[in-house]
Amino acid sequence: MITQTTDWFDERLGIAKFTRKSLNKIFPDHWSFMLGEIAMYSFVILLFTGVFLTFFFVPSSKLITYHGAYLPDRGHKVSEAFASTLNISFSVRAGLVMRQMHHWAANVFIAAIIVHVCRIFFTGAFRKPREINWFVGTGLLVLAIVNGFLGYSLPDDLISGTGLRIAYSIVLSVPVVGSYLGFFLFGGTFPGNAIIPRFYTLHILIIPGLIIGLLTAHLAIMWHQKHTQFKGKGKTNRNVVGVAMWPAYAFQAGGFFFVTAAVIAALGGLVQINPIWLYGQYVPYRVSYAVQPDWYMGWLDGALRLMPSWEIQAFGHMIPNVFFPAVLLPGITFTLLGAWPMIERKITKDYEEHHLLDNPRDVPWRTSLGVGILAFYVVLFFASSTDVLANSYSLSLNFVLWAFRVLLFVVPPLAAFVAYKVASETGAVSTTGRRKRILIISRSSEGEFSTTETALRAPMHEEVIEELPEEIRYHAIKDGHEELASAIAVGAPSGGSTISTNDVDLGPLQSGGTGVYQIPRTPRGGTGDPRGRISRRDKRE
Amino acid sequence: MSIRKTSKTLLKRAGLIPIAVGTLTVGGSILALYPQASSAQSNNTSHLSNNASNYGYTGSYIYGSKTGGGSSNSAAITNLTLSASSIPLGKSLFLENCSSCHGTQAQGSSRAPNLQGLGAATVDFWVSTGRMPLADPTIQAVQKPSRFSRSQTLAIDAYVASLSSGGPLIPNVNLSLASESAGATLFSTNCAACHTITGAGDALASGVYAPSLSVATPTQIAEAIRTGPGNMPRFGPLTLSNQQVADLAKYVGYLQHPNDRGGIALGHVGPVTEGFVGILVGLGSIMLAGFWIGGKNK
Numbered sequence: 001m002i003t004q005t006t007d008w009f010d011e012r013l014g015i016a017k018f019t020r021k022s023l024n025k026i027f028p029d030h031w032s033f034m035l036g037e038i039a040m041y042s043f044v045i046l047l048f049t050g051v052f053l054t055f056f057f058v059p060s061s062k063l064i065t066y067h068g069a070y071l072p073d074r075g076h077k078v079s080e081a082f083a084s085t086l087n088i089s090f091s092v093r094a095g096l097v098m099r100q101m102h103h104w105a106a107n108v109f110i111a112a113i114i115v116h117v118c119r120i121f122f123t124g125a126f127r128k129p130r131e132i133n134w135f136v137g138t139g140l141l142v143l144a145i146v147n148g149f150l151g152y153s154l155p156d157d158l159i160s161g162t163g164l165r166i167a168y169s170i171v172l173s174v175p176v177v178g179s180y181l182g183f184f185l186f187g188g189t190f191p192g193n194a195i196i197p198r199f200y201t202l203h204i205l206i207i208p209g210l211i212i213g214l215l216t217a218h219l220a221i222m223w224h225q226k227h228t229q230f231k232g233k234g235k236t237n238r239n240v241v242g243v244a245m246w247p248a249y250a251f252q253a254g255g256f257f258f259v260t261a262a263v264i265a266a267l268g269g270l271v272q273i274n275p276i277w278l279y280g281q282y283v284p285y286r287v288s289y290a291v292q293p294d295w296y297m298g299w300l301d302g303a304l305r306l307m308p309s310w311e312i313q314a315f316g317h318m319i320p321n322v323f324f325p326a327v328l329l330p331g332i333t334f335t336l337l338g339a340w341p342m343i344e345r346k347i348t349k350d351y352e353e354h355h356l357l358d359n360p361r362d363v364p365w366r367t368s369l370g371v372g373i374l375a376f377y378v379v380l381f382f383a384s385s386t387d388v389l390a391n392s393y394s395l396s397l398n399f400v401l402w403a404f405r406v407l408l409f410v411v412p413p414l415a416a417f418v419a420y421k422v423a424s425e426t427g428a429v430s431t432t433g434r435r436k437r438i439l440i441i442s443r444s445s446e447g448e449f450s451t452t453e454t455a456l457r458a459p460m461h462e463e464v465i466e467e468l469p470e471e472i473r474y475h476a477i478k479d480g481h482e483e484l485a486s487a488i489a490v491g492a493p494s495g496g497s498t499i500s501t502n503d504v505d506l507g508p509l510q511s512g513g514t515g516v517y518q519i520p521r522t523p524r525g526g527t528g529d530p531r532g533r534i535s536r537r538d539k540r541e
Numbered sequence: 542m543s544i545r546k547t548s549k550t551l552l553k554r555a556g557l558i559p560i561a562v563g564t565l566t567v568g569g570s571i572l573a574l575y576p577q578a579s580s581a582q583s584n585n586t587s588h589l590s591n592n593a594s595n596y597g598y599t600g601s602y603i604y605g606s607k608t609g610g611g612s613s614n615s616a617a618i619t620n621l622t623l624s625a626s627s628i629p630l631g632k633s634l635f636l637e638n639c640s641s642c643h644g645t646q647a648q649g650s651s652r653a654p655n656l657q658g659l660g661a662a663t664v665d666f667w668v669s670t671g672r673m674p675l676a677d678p679t680i681q682a683v684q685k686p687s688r689f690s691r692s693q694t695l696a697i698d699a700y701v702a703s704l705s706s707g708g709p710l711i712p713n714v715n716l717s718l719a720s721e722s723a724g725a726t727l728f729s730t731n732c733a734a735c736h737t738i739t740g741a742g743d744a745l746a747s748g749v750y751a752p753s754l755s756v757a758t759p760t761q762i763a764e765a766i767r768t769g770p771g772n773m774p775r776f777g778p779l780t781l782s783n784q785q786v787a788d789l790a791k792y793v794g795y796l797q798h799p800n801d802r803g804g805i806a807l808g809h810v811g812p813v814t815e816g817f818v819g820i821l822v823g824l825g826s827i828m829l830a831g832f833w834i835g836g837k838n839k
């Protein structure tokens with residue numbers, strides 16, 4: 001029955017070849033390659049919980065008298081958005097857990113993107129040919145942060161309303177076009193009635209649509225270019241060594257989705273987030289002390305707090321103070337972030353393709369630069385909680401503020417220096433990163449001590465390297481991968497799955513299955529002998 | 542062979558333990574930074590209403606409760622009458638504990654202000670919240686368990702009030718006549734700008750802070766509103782009626798034990814603690830799981 005169905009589709013769409021290639025797609029196996037997956041799975045959870053929330057959320061700033069289940073707010077004039085969020089939290093079955101999961105998933109989503117970006121940066125995975133995916137990824141990060149802020153603003157509560165007020169002032173601070181931009185975005189002056197419905201459309205339709213589009217491109221490019229891999233036994237710039245999509249990788253990734261979902265569901269059910277009923281409806285003349293944005297906006301909030309109250313004149317006009325920390329800083333940040341592959345290329349003059357990752361300690365200058373820049377934003381991030389820190393540790397708020405102003409310029413160079421030292425020192429030791437061997441200390445009958453190094457135990461998940469089956473070797477030679485066919489082979493324990501190059505189906509493995517495979521990689525834009533395109537790094541070794 | 546194998550497996554697993562312990566410790570310590578309000582001072586509440594009838598009215602200083610808030614229901618707050626017979630006890634307590642700074646007649650000194658004419662409510666607030674006696678007058682007084690019993694505190698109040706007329710009397714809030722809903726609106730308009738919307742308190746400029754309201758009694762709340770201790774503005778009857786003060790006291794009482802749906806409340810300080818939990822506990826535990834199931838460099 002299944003065969004008939006699949007045959008029916010195959011005869012019409014020719015999907016069998018694609019499916020077989022996909023199922024045999026090789027994924028290098030390393031825990032750090034799963035960081036981006038966390039972001040993707042959190043996004044899936046965001047979609048599911050978000051759809052649930054749209055059934056009950058009313059995107060309207062129209063004021064109504066609240067008569068719901070939350071007693072202290074009864075009789076208050078609240079917006080329909082706020083009232084419906086209270087309704088989700090108190091009356092809708094499973095509403096609160098869905099809302100909290102949605103919020104926690106957003107926090108985890110952006111955090112996962114950040115660590116994913118860090119992994120890509122510190123291992124040099126953005127180098128040619130993966131610059132486009134770096135641009136796409138930067139766009140995804142910006143969209144995720146923006147959408148997080150929009151979603152945070154939708155409940156129309158006191159804290160998020162204050163955030164919106166700040167956002168409006170930031171828009172106004174843009175020279176020349178600020179007031180027009182603010183009018184365009186908010187549909188008039190703040191607060192107006194247009195924000196909630198507009199932000200709702202942006203939050204649930206336009207930006208998620210863009211995210212899905214870019215995410216698809218992100219994955220498709222990754223799929224097409226094949227994954228990078230760390231240096232290791234049998235791994236070269238010319239091949240991909242890893243586990244096959246089916247079954248090994250599919251189960252690993254699928255299981256990881258459930259882990260992600262479990263953690264987010266546990267947080268959503270057990271830990272309170274954004275109890276808007278304690279904050280109340282946003283009213284422009286009311287404000288709560290200690291207003292922070294969600295963590296991913298914290299660095300901007302911190303920059304606003306740390307900025308001295310300078311009045312800067314240019315072209316005969318005063319440029320509003322908030323323009324520098326809140327518009328210029330993120331502008332520079334994301335421009336430099338997005339342009340980093342080009343900047344690094346200008347520095348290194350390295351025009352080769354790289355499929356083998358750098359270990360962060362191999363490139364101390366990049367690692368230390370990254371750590372320094374990261375430290376800058378971490379200081380800004382912590383500066384967002386000056387008041388909470390001052391209150392928790394019984395310090396003066398002014399002292400904490402000035403401490404952060406100093407730290408902002410002291411910590412990054414210090415962190416960069418330490419990172420440089422650590423990277424270059426550990427990189428110089430040949431045994432760094434290798435598994436330690438057990439030394440046996442023995443004492444002879446004369447009382448002399450001696451040490452013997454034990455043999456390295458086979459790791460728990462050894463990648464078995466075997467001779468390539470003859471038939472595959474033939475195809476590899478035919479495609480011009482002689483060095484592959486002769487020198488390196490793959491492990492292939494059992495079963496009958498296939499292994500494929502980019503273009504040529506290599507046919508079934510004699511004993512394929514869940515083992516570790518390596519497949520050749522065709523160079524992109526390369527002409528002539530593919531071996532001539534080996535990177536400088538490889539040459540050096 | 543098998544023993545060595547087992548021990549090596551254990552060694553390998555042991556590498557995960559510091560990471561797990563580290564994450565849990567950091568997460569735990571962050572949670573510990575924002576402990577839930579303890580019930581340190583709550584025992585002061587009940588004395589007030591019980592002992593109220595024991596004190597006769599001493600008389601000459603009457604706070605003008607009829608002046609403000611024309612529409613207010615004065616029954617929401619009744620003024621506590623102080624016993625003249627407790628004045629000698631109050632005097633001796635004042636001389637022992639307060640006079641070194643405030644002077645024997647509460648006339649003040651270079652170290653401390655004149656208390657005459659500030660009213661019983663002012664003295665009662667500072668003494669009953671443990672802020673007085675004060676160790677260091679140069680920093681903001683810290684709330685701590687009071688050194689005196691309720692009757693001793695009232696005796697001190699009576700003594701200081703007897704020195705000069707004027708100032709607010711000790712308010713006794715009738716919470717049954719107060720409205721939580723009205724209090725919520727008043728709180729977010731008048732109080733949240735310093736005490737935060739959840740009443741958690743926060744640091745203000747130059748080492749000054751708005752204290753947490755988590756252990757404040759209704760009487761102390763009403764006293765603070767009427768007398769404006771420290772940096773806090775004084776809200777007289779023309780600004781907030783007695784009814785409104787009672788509503789506020791009721792809502793602050795609600796905030797001390799709010800409807801905390803949704804699980805562990807992270808100190809009611811907003812997104813700061815949420816961010817730490819999201820990153821360290823949320824992403825941290827998912828990354829640990831990824832490290833566990835993903836491959837490692839050999």
